[in-house]
Amino acid sequence: MWQLYHFPLCPFSRKVRLALSEKGVAYELKRENPWDASDNFYALNPAGRTPVLHDSERNRTLVDSQAICEYLEETVDKTPLILGTALARAEIRRLVALFDESFFHDVTGPLMHEKMKKRIVLRAAPDSGVLRSAMRLAHEHLDYIDWLIDNHRWLAGAQMSLADFAAAAQISVADYLGGIDWTGHDTAHSWYRVIKSRPSFRSLLTDKMEGIPPASHYADVNA
Amino acid sequence: MWQLYHFPLCPFSRKVRLALSEKGVAYELKRENPWDASDNFYALNPAGRTPVLHDSERNRTLVDSQAICEYLEETVDKTPLILGTALARAEIRRLVALFDESFFHDVTGPLMHEKMKKRIVLRAAPDSGVLRSAMRLAHEHLDYIDWLIDNHRWLAGAQMSLADFAAAAQISVADYLGGIDWTGHDTAHSWYRVIKSRPSFRSLLTDKMEGIPPASHYADVNA
Numbered sequence: 325m326w327q328l329y330h331f332p333l334c335p336f337s338r339k340v341r342l343a344l345s346e347k348g349v350a351y352e353l354k355r356e357n358p359w360d361a362s363d364n365f366y367a368l369n370p371a372g373r374t375p376v377l378h379d380s381e382r383n384r385t386l387v388d389s390q391a392i393c394e395y396l397e398e399t400v401d402k403t404p405l406i407l408g409t410a411l412a413r414a415e416i417r418r419l420v421a422l423f424d425e426s427f428f429h430d431v432t433g434p435l436m437h438e439k440m441k442k443r444i445v446l447r448a449a450p451d452s453g454v455l456r457s458a459m460r461l462a463h464e465h466l467d468y469i470d471w472l473i474d475n476h477r478w479l480a481g482a483q484m485s486l487a488d489f490a491a492a493a494q495i496s497v498a499d500y501l502g503g504i505d506w507t508g509h510d511t512a513h514s515w516y517r518v519i520k521s522r523p524s525f526r527s528l529l530t531d532k533m534e535g536i537p538p539a540s541h542y543a544d545v546n547a
Numbered sequence: 548m549w550q551l552y553h554f555p556l557c558p559f560s561r562k563v564r565l566a567l568s569e570k571g572v573a574y575e576l577k578r579e580n581p582w583d584a585s586d587n588f589y590a591l592n593p594a595g596r597t598p599v600l601h602d603s604e605r606n607r608t609l610v611d612s613q614a615i616c617e618y619l620e621e622t623v624d625k626t627p628l629i630l631g632t633a634l635a636r637a638e639i640r641r642l643v644a645l646f647d648e649s650f651f652h653d654v655t656g657p658l659m660h661e662k663m664k665k666r667i668v669l670r671a672a673p674d675s676g677v678l679r680s681a682m683r684l685a686h687e688h689l690d691y692i693d694w695l696i697d698n699h700r701w702l703a704g705a706q707m708s709l710a711d712f713a714a715a716a717q718i719s720v721a722d723y724l725g726g727i728d729w730t731g732h733d734t735a736h737s738w739y740r741v742i743k744s745r746p747s748f749r750s751l752l753t754d755k756m757e758g759i760p761p762a763s764h765y766a767d768v769n770a
Contacts, residue, residue: 387641392637
């Protein structure tokens with residue numbers, strides 16, 4: 325069986341968990357903190373980052389969330405997530421990269437540094453200026469989601485795709501850390517509620533990071 | 548015809564230029580500086596980043612270097628660059644992400660900030676501590692290339708792939724900016740010389756960034 329090396333607030337592991345669940349692929353979770361990684365983990369991934377998907381019985385190791393999702397897409401027919409024409413698939417990949425890179429750089433990454441890493445590893449107080457900036461940039465990204473959903477049902481078009489799960493994975497971590505304010509983003513909020521109520525999302529909503537309680541509304545699928 | 552929006556030292560545009568040339572796809576270059584981007588460019592890519600591949604006649608716009616390379620792979624048969632079994636393709640994508648993300652974060656990005664952006668945009672002196680750190684981390688990445696090439700002919704296996712071009716694109720920018728020292732990396736150096744002498748590399752080696760002369764050996768395919 326596949327084992328997914330992850331930690332609860334890793335947005336890239338969350339993207340892979342959603343893809344695995346949507347595609348009905350069985351897996352078990354293995355906890356790995358990149359800031360305190362084991363030798364065994366470095367042997368699997370010299371870059372020392374989660375997620376890593378590993379199958380010891382068949383000696384298969386997959387590294388990098390997008391490489392993993394492309395592999396799942398190529399090998400599992402159920403629930404296509406990178407679908408449509410080559411041009412439609414390019415649009416899905418553009419949006420996945422936008423959330424994996426820009427949203428993470430602007431919002432999720434700074435929130436994780438200030439509210440998770442500083443508490444668990446660095447034992448320092450969060451910088452309120454950085455937090456304010458991340459929340460301001462979150463509004464810009466939510467504006468873009470509003471605009472996309474005004475134009476079609478899902479982020480990349482008429483069909484649900486990996487773009488929706490990549491975005492929701494980032495937002496779910498930012499939301500856990502109290503960085504998402506839906507005020508003025510009714511359209512994006514409705515879209516997120518739909519994703520959040522999917523069975524694939526359940527295990528994300530019950531996951532906790534020790535010492536860091538989630539925002540009060542975090543696990544409420546109606547909030 | 549395709550137009551590629553780029554600037555000469557954008558490593559991600561270089562990866563796409565190499566893929567386009569290897570696949571024999573005709574294109575013309577359009578200069579765009581992300582730090583001074585036009586409204587027209589933001590209309591093509593709200594994220595304001597190069598590369599963007601645009602075809603105005605057929606109204607096609609592709610954004611994000613990896614989305615572009617995947618599109619080329621799906622639509623152009625010549626010179627497969629993401630090739631082999633699903634597992635082999637995952638290994639290629641892992642290495643592409645390693646160079647696009649880690650090498651860029653550790654080496655190319657800091658060098659571009661200190662030696663390009665500070666000179667052209669910020670009018671400030673480079674920070675020698677940051678430059679030393681980037682060059683030290685470059686050695687670690689070259690060690691990894693040595694190890695990969697000790698084990699098989701190309702970075703991802705027996706065949707040349709997008710992993711080789713993603714790595715060479717990053718290294719070529721770092722080398723232009725004087726950040727690559729091949730001492731102790733004969734294996735990686737031989738691999739890079741082979742890539743550097745391919746016809747697809749020629750236009751990269753003659754490209755200049757105004758106000759920033761390349762390192763003296765940069766365009767010498769024997770150096």
